Amino acid sequence: MDRSQAKQIVTDWVFPTVKSSYMGGLEDRPILAKSEGQTVTDTDGKTYLDFQSGQMGAALGHQHPRIVKKITETMKTLFHASNTMLNVPRLKLHETLGKVLPKPLKRSLFLVSGSDSIEASIDLARKATGGMDMLGFHSGLHGSTSYLTRSMSFAWSRRKHTVVAPATSSIMTPNCYRCPLKLEHPTCEFACMKISLELADANFTSQPAGFIGEPVLSAGGVIVPPKGYFKALRKELDKRGMLMIFDESQTGLGKMGHMFGFQLHEGVTPDIMTLSKHFGGGLPISAVVTSDEIAQKAVNNGYFATRSHATDPLLCAAGEESVNIVVEEDMPGKALRIEKRIKAALEEMAKEIDLIGDIRGHGVLIGIELVTDRAKKTPADAATEQVAQACLDAGLIFQVRGYQGTKNIIRLVPPMTSTDAEVDRAMSIIRDALLVAQKSTAAAA
Numbered sequence: 414m415d416r417s418q419a420k421q422i423v424t425d426w427v428f429p430t431v432k433s434s435y436m437g438g439l440e441d442r443p444i445l446a447k448s449e450g451q452t453v454t455d456t457d458g459k460t461y462l463d464f465q466s467g468q469m470g471a472a473l474g475h476q477h478p479r480i481v482k483k484i485t486e487t488m489k490t491l492f493h494a495s496n497t498m499l500n501v502p503r504l505k506l507h508e509t510l511g512k513v514l515p516k517p518l519k520r521s522l523f524l525v526s527g528s529d530s531i532e533a534s535i536d537l538a539r540k541a542t543g544g545m546d547m548l549g550f551h552s553g554l555h556g557s558t559s560y561l562t563r564s565m566s567f568a569w570s571r572r573k574h575t576v577v578a579p580a581t582s583s584i585m586t587p588n589c590y591r592c593p594l595k596l597e598h599p600t601c602e603f604a605c606m607k608i609s610l611e612l613a614d615a616n617f618t619s620q621p622a623g624f625i626g627e628p629v630l631s632a633g634g635v636i637v638p639p640k641g642y643f644k645a646l647r648k649e650l651d652k653r654g655m656l657m658i659f660d661e662s663q664t665g666l667g668k669m670g671h672m673f674g675f676q677l678h679e680g681v682t683p684d685i686m687t688l689s690k691h692f693g694g695g696l697p698i699s700a701v702v703t704s705d706e707i708a709q710k711a712v713n714n715g716y717f718a719t720r721s722h723a724t725d726p727l728l729c730a731a732g733e734e735s736v737n738i739v740v741e742e743d744m745p746g747k748a749l750r751i752e753k754r755i756k757a758a759l760e761e762m763a764k765e766i767d768l769i770g771d772i773r774g775h776g777v778l779i780g781i782e783l784v785t786d787r788a789k790k791t792p793a794d795a796a797t798e799q800v801a802q803a804c805l806d807a808g809l810i811f812q813v814r815g816y817q818g819t820k821n822i823i824r825l826v827p828p829m830t831s832t833d834a835e836v837d838r839a840m841s842i843i844r845d846a847l848l849v850a851q852k853s854t855a856a857a858a
Contacts, residue, residue, distance in 0.1 A: 414456055419444050434820060435802040435813070443805075448475035451828045451835050453810070462839050464811045464827040469663055472691035472777065473738055474830035480694035483734040484727060491726035496719050502729035509733045510700065513672055513740060515682055517704035523732070524723045527662040527689035528556030530699035533718035534685045535561060535625065537701060538656040540711035541684075544622030548613055548655075551583035552633030552816055553626055555660050565625060568633040582616060584609030586630060587638045590771045590782065591790065591816060598639045606642070610649055623656035623684070628674030631663040634816035635780025635824055637773050643678040656684040656707070662699075663690060663778065666736070667744030667829055670752060670776040677775060694735040698728040744829045748776035751831055755779050758840035766847045768793055768854065777831075780814070781823040781843075785854055792821040796850040803846035809839050 423440040436442045443455040448467075451474060454460045466472045473480065487502060494500040503523070510521050524530050535547055549555065549565045556562030557569070564571065564578035571577050585605040589598050596604055613621070624646070630636040643657075650657050664674030665688050675683055684707055689699035701718070703711075722728065738744065756772060759781060763769040770784035770793075783793040783800070797820060801813050814822045823843070827836065 414444065416440075416444065416456070419456075435798045436805065450474045450476070451831050459808065461805075461808045461810045462827075462835055462842075464809060464825050464831075464839055466691070466777075466826045466828050467695070469690040469826055470693070470695050470697075472666075472668055472826065472828055473694055473735060473744070474828040475695070477694055477738060477830070479738055480731055480734055483730050484696070487727050487730040493722065493725050493727075496721070496724045500724065500726045500729070502726040502733065503724045506729040506733040506736075509736050510702070513736060514702055515673070515676070517706070518682065518686060518702050519705055520708040521700050521702045522718060522723075523729065524699045524701070524718065525697050525720050525728070526556070526558060527660075527687070527699050528558040528562040529718075529720060529723075530662070530687035530689055530701050531555045531562045531565065531625070531660060532559045533701045534658050534660075534687050535565070535623070536718060537685055537703065537707070537711050537716060538623035538658060540714045540716040541703075541707045542620065542622045542654060542656060543714070544620035544654065546580040546582070546613075546617045546619065546621035548582060548584050548621070548624045550586040550626050550630060550633065552586040552588070552630055552636065553583070553660075554630075554632040555625060555662075568630075580618065580622075582613065584613060584624075586633065586636060586816075587642050588634065588636045588816065589639050590636075590773070599641070603642060603645050606646055606649065614653075621653055621655050623658055624650055625658040625660055627660050627662075628664050628677055629669065629775060629778060631778060631824070632814055634782075634814055634822050635774045635778060636816070637775065638678070640678075643675070643681045647681055657681075658685040658687070659683040660687050662687060663826075665690075666692060667739045667748055668776045668778055668826075670745050670749040672739070672745060674775075692735055693728055693731045694738070696728050696731045698732045700732075745776070747829045751827060751829065751836060752776050752779065754833060754836050755825065755827075755840065758837070758844075762840075762844050762847060766844075766851055768796055768847055768851050774825075777825070777827050777829055779825040781825070783821045783823065783847075783850075785858070792819040793850075793854065794820045796854050797821045797823065799850045799853060800843070800846040803849060804842050807842045807846070809842045 420440040554566045554568040564581040685703045771782040785791045785793045814824045
């Protein structure tokens with residue numbers, strides 16, 4: 414399919430979408446034809462390093478041979494099965510996942526999308542506690558396919574939606590680079606949390622149910638909460654009878670250099686955790702996991718969560734194999750190696766490129782915040798757009814993210830299977846683009 418055909422199809426048949434600041438409309442973007450490992454190829458034969466891992470679903474690499482083999486084998490037996498019955502791949506996935514979960518997390522249920530798992534986890538917290546109010550970070554993002562997940566995705570601005578779910582509100586994100594209170598950690602003593610919870614207490618209309626957040630906020634700006642934050646938050650939640658939910662869609666299963674992202678934060682284990690993205694090795698499957706006690710309390714109160722394809726054998730087989738790959742091929746170790754190489758390259762660049770204001774993240778989830786003035790931390794939105802376009806033109810894919818309306822954060826999510834040579838090539842492309850953008854920014858000033 415050539416580009417003119419694609420443009421015509423978009424014009425005639427595709428639902429309209431908001432244009433990207435640097436990629437334009439859908440018809441202007443690369444039309445992908447195939448993928449393998451860390452690369453994707455468009456219909457013009459141009460190859461790109463995919464440092465976004467697709468939509469993060471290819472963090473094990475595109476078409477991982479073991480996933481392809483497992484899917485092919487399973488296709489010869491069962492594609493689909495009723496979720497009211499058991500099937501062998503489903504049972505194997507429950508057992509395989511259960512063995513890698515830190516205690517007391519043990520029980521799992523399977524759904525399809527990440528948004529499915531978020532909605533189900535919130536309902537689980539409400540059924541287990543008898544509470545209603547839910548809190549999330551004010552730059553958090555937890556999905557867009559349901560009324561409830563959109564309501565908890567404050568980073569997208571809830572004004573985009575017609576109405577929002579009741580009993581959903583936010584607390585301040587602990588963004589130490591851009592502290593909303595202009596304080597510094599650790600002398601701040603987590604003032605953002607204390608003030609937010611004081612306001613939340615005043616606004617609760619009934620017993621609150623829980624809090625949901627990411628161990629590292631990905632779409633909200635690749636923000637790493639400071640050491641001790643979640644431990645302190647846990648104590649406050651316990652005082653209020655609230656459960657802690659960690660959304661590990663973008664941080665779990667090796668990407669943070671740990672099996673799960675919450676393991677970055679010492680002494681903190683969530684009551685409920687969700688998994689998705691590369692959980693299926695490229696196929697859509699998600700999970701909600703919790704303890705025996707919480708699962709039983711919720712079920713006693715009528716908890717129910719499923720989808721028509723929630724336990725399909727094909728998806729469960731892919732899920733089991735992806736967990737095995739993460740463990741047996743030491744994906745957490747590979748993520749740490751990639752993190753070290755990327756950060757070393759970026760720190761070297763920062764010595765000569767003043768646009769680089771902050772480098773943060775863990776494992777293969779890395780954020781580069783660009784600013785026009787390091788002292789004032791002025792967001793460099795225009796320069797970021799220029800860098801992103803130059804990198805795309807040079808064969809490197811990533812996404813631009815922001816914080817509270819900015820668009821100045823480069824988010825890198827390379828597959829955990831990326832080689833040193835591929836990382837070095839990506840860093841070279843970024844360096845060249847940053848140098849050009851810095852000259853343009855200086856000239857415009």
